[in-house]
Amino acid sequence: MKKKIGEKDFKKILEEIVSKFVEENKDSLKEGSIGLVGIHTRGVILAKRIALILQKKYKSQAAVGSLDITLYRDDVGEIGNQPLVKETDIPFSIEGRTILLVDDVLYTGRTIRSALDALLELGRPKLIRLTVMADRAGRELPIQADYCGTEISVAKNEEVQIKVKEIDGEDGIWILKK
16 A cells, blocks of 8 residues: 555645636625535545635635445445445435535446436436546546546556545545555
8 A cells, every 4th residue: 555645635626616607606605505425435525625615715615415326236236235325315305405425435437427316316406526536547437527636557457545534544545556
């Protein structure tokens, strides 16, 4: 396991993502129609952090929710008879809102496709944008992030892992051997 990005740079990357999002979504911020939806598990933590940055640095409020995509996965039958389903908790209407969908790593695109299916069952947002902390090569579907913290090239026998303090005790991006 080797650390690619440490805590200081991790925070800086997240702030840069928020800055780009704010620049491109000023009208939605003024209207108060931003909704942040984090994909379980680490995407939820990142969405909450984005909301804090919006509040502290930009004096803007954004509703935050969490999305479980387990039952929308195209491989749900392969993950066991009783997959661990987490809670989807979106305590606001997504109708007409600008939604920032938040995940940790973008790889094949299948998680995001599942998230879009799950999200669109809840209503019709005005706009959905995707942000990820890390994008690695290997897309199987034509999906890309609108806001990406960093692009990481890894070998097929490696994976990218995001760690967050709330779950892992530290922030950072690591490259692991499979």
